[in-house]
Amino acid sequence: MARLKAWFDRSGWSDLIVGLPYLWLVLFFLLPFLIVVAMSVATKTPTAPPFSFGGEHPWINLGGYARLFGDALYVRAFLISLMNAATATFFCLLIGYPMALALTRVSKSWRNILLMLVILPFWTSFLLRVYAWMGLMGKSSWFNAALTDVWNWIVPIDWAVKSLPMMHSNFAVVLVMVYTYLPFMILPLYASLERLDPTLDEAALDLGSRPWQVFLDVTLPQSIPGIIAGGLLVFIPAAGELVIPSLVGDAAAPMIGRVISDEFSSARDWPMASAVAVALLALMVIPTMLYSHYQARAEGTK
Amino acid sequence: MKRRPTFLLSMLAFGFAFFYVPILSMIVYSFNASRLATVWGGFSTKWYAALWSNTKVIEALMLSLKIALVSATIATILGTLAGIALVRMGKFRGRTLFSGLVTAPLIMPEVITGVSSLIFFLLLAQWIGWPAQRGFTTITLAHITFSMVFVTTIVQARLLQFDRAIEEAAMDLGSRPWQVLFDITLPVISPAILSGWLLAFTISLDDVVITSFTTGPGSTTLPLLIWSKVKLGVTPDINALATLMVLAVGLGVVVAGIIMNRTEARRLADERLAYRTNG
Numbered sequence: 200m201a202r203l204k205a206w207f208d209r210s211g212w213s214d215l216i217v218g219l220p221y222l223w224l225v226l227f228f229l230l231p232f233l234i235v236v237a238m239s240v241a242t243k244t245p246t247a248p249p250f251s252f253g254g255e256h257p258w259i260n261l262g263g264y265a266r267l268f269g270d271a272l273y274v275r276a277f278l279i280s281l282m283n284a285a286t287a288t289f290f291c292l293l294i295g296y297p298m299a300l301a302l303t304r305v306s307k308s309w310r311n312i313l314l315m316l317v318i319l320p321f322w323t324s325f326l327l328r329v330y331a332w333m334g335l336m337g338k339s340s341w342f343n344a345a346l347t348d349v350w351n352w353i354v355p356i357d358w359a360v361k362s363l364p365m366m367h368s369n370f371a372v373v374l375v376m377v378y379t380y381l382p383f384m385i386l387p388l389y390a391s392l393e394r395l396d397p398t399l400d401e402a403a404l405d406l407g408s409r410p411w412q413v414f415l416d417v418t419l420p421q422s423i424p425g426i427i428a429g430g431l432l433v434f435i436p437a438a439g440e441l442v443i444p445s446l447v448g449d450a451a452a453p454m455i456g457r458v459i460s461d462e463f464s465s466a467r468d469w470p471m472a473s474a475v476a477v478a479l480l481a482l483m484v485i486p487t488m489l490y491s492h493y494q495a496r497a498e499g500t501k
Numbered sequence: 502m503k504r505r506p507t508f509l510l511s512m513l514a515f516g517f518a519f520f521y522v523p524i525l526s527m528i529v530y531s532f533n534a535s536r537l538a539t540v541w542g543g544f545s546t547k548w549y550a551a552l553w554s555n556t557k558v559i560e561a562l563m564l565s566l567k568i569a570l571v572s573a574t575i576a577t578i579l580g581t582l583a584g585i586a587l588v589r590m591g592k593f594r595g596r597t598l599f600s601g602l603v604t605a606p607l608i609m610p611e612v613i614t615g616v617s618s619l620i621f622f623l624l625l626a627q628w629i630g631w632p633a634q635r636g637f638t639t640i641t642l643a644h645i646t647f648s649m650v651f652v653t654t655i656v657q658a659r660l661l662q663f664d665r666a667i668e669e670a671a672m673d674l675g676s677r678p679w680q681v682l683f684d685i686t687l688p689v690i691s692p693a694i695l696s697g698w699l700l701a702f703t704i705s706l707d708d709v710v711i712t713s714f715t716t717g718p719g720s721t722t723l724p725l726l727i728w729s730k731v732k733l734g735v736t737p738d739i740n741a742l743a744t745l746m747v748l749a750v751g752l753g754v755v756v757a758g759i760i761m762n763r764t765e766a767r768r769l770a771d772e773r774l775a776y777r778t779n780g
Binding site: 202203204206207210213215216217219220221223224225227228229230231232234235238248294295297298300301302304305311313315316317318319320322323324325326327328329330331332333334335337339340341342378381385435436438439440441442445446456459460463469472473476479480483487 | 506508509510512513515516517519520521522523524526527530537540541579580582583585586589590591593595599602603605606608609610611612613615616617618619620621623624627642643645646649653668669672678681682703706707709710724727728731732734735739740743746747750751753754755758762
């Protein structure tokens with residue numbers, strides 16, 4: 200191997216192979232990101248572009264970050280985002296875990312077809328999957344009508360409603376998040392469950408464990424890396440989600456992605472939008488570090 | 502052991518119903534004669550006809566395809582190079598930063614990527630006068646940047662499994678390095694490069710958030726067009742458009758799946774044959 204690499208080095212191809220993507224990412228990813236970080240301590244001005252580094256607070260203005268904690272709007276948006284993302288992750292796990300486990304129990308030929316059916320929605324347009332639920336949740340849809348009937352049948356007569364107000368609520372946001380992110384939960388869970396040794400289950404059964412004990416003592420502990428991987432794959436994009444809350448969410452209780460977008464476009468407050476963005480990223484870094492920590496530990500035990 | 506599969510299988514059935522009922526409902530209602538998208542008013546294909554004569558939709562589709570083709574191709578080249586760099590180039594200077602840069606776009610919330618790209622392009626226009634107008638070029642640049650790292654992830658995974666003894670053997674047998682590269686390395690990782698391209702293409706074709714920040718006047722991609730219509734509510738012509746897109750993607754995935762299964766089967770057969778002839 201060393202010979203091929205030595206040739207790459209000698210002929211100068213190495214510099215090109217490393218340099219080209221490196222330069223691209225520095226220019227179009229790192230630089231814009233550093234600009235946002237710098238922007239977060241700038242001062243908003245009515246000029247174009249609407250910021251400066253001078254004025255009352257020379258060079259650095261931490262006002263944006265102070266507002267993050269002082270202004271209830273931002274605190275609330277962060278809390279709603281974290282709550283919605285955590286709820287969606289929980290329900291993805293609740294639905295996705297039995298599905299992934301079931302996928303390991305069906306015959307090989309069925310398994311490939313079913314796995315493809317799990318991945319298929321992932322290839323279809325994200326926007327259209329959100330849109331499909333807008334059709335179902337609307338006041339006059341057959342789905343809403345059916346759920347309304349069930350609701351009216353269960354609850355006392357005084358609570359009866361003509362249709363359930365599902366759209367434009369946190370309920371709708373969580374439901375659609377579960378729908379769109381479920382494949383991200385199922386696939387890593389399936390990958391970790393598929394590797395388990397079925398003879399361990401049989402051994403536990405032979406030794407007198409009841410099936411649910413086998414699940415709790417044998418299957419569940421071994422699938423924790425898959426649970427963490429799937430959980431983060433759902434939680435991280437869900438917390439920063441913009442499309443779903445914009446279409447089916449409650450406009451009066453925006454999530455943080457919406458706040459960033461509004462600060463930037465409507466309020467033209469670039470420094471504030473940047474400060475919120477940096478804060479959101481800081482929140483993302485913690486679960487990501489946890490993920491790579493667990494990933495590294497899983498690799499280590501192999 | 503007997504009772505558990507019943508529960509698991511019913512959860513599986515429930516899950517698949519959850520996945521597909523909304524899509525099926527959307528398809529059924531695309532044949533709805535009524536203007537009210539959610540009230541059934543008889544069978545009709547008029548929304549498909551209306552779609553066909555809607556030049557805005559066709560134009561947006563063409564723009565989306567153009568952006569996806571260009572950005573996926575460049576992203577595949579850059580992403581493959583980055584994958585090779587990470588697996589094959591050993592410890593080059595700035596490697597830690599590089600591997601960080603390759604992972605960061607994967608977890609960066611789209612809205613932040615969008616805002617930072619827009620600020621970047623706006624400031625660039627202020628400083629050096631380029632890009633004078635946002636549109637095809639800025640959208641494509643942004644798409645390349647966030648889709649190339651997906652290609653890198655796929656290519657990197659394939660390269661890590663790669664048996665380097667084959668390359669050594671070829672060199673021992675007198676192949677020149679560039680021959681090894683084109684006869685051995687690239688053909689072996691080509692399925693990964695192809696899946697990377699397909700993924701980059703789909704991501705670009707599907708993107709709303711980053712596109713909405715990097716677009717300019719007159720550059721409406723298909724997702725942006727759908728986005729602006731969907732914000733106003735559910736309409737039957739969007740149902741028809743959605744049905745066509747879902748069918749196109751479904752067909753594509755099924756055909757790709759069959760082809761991949763075939764090649765895999767052929768590869769296995771070849772392998773068996775090779776073992777048999779070698780005793």
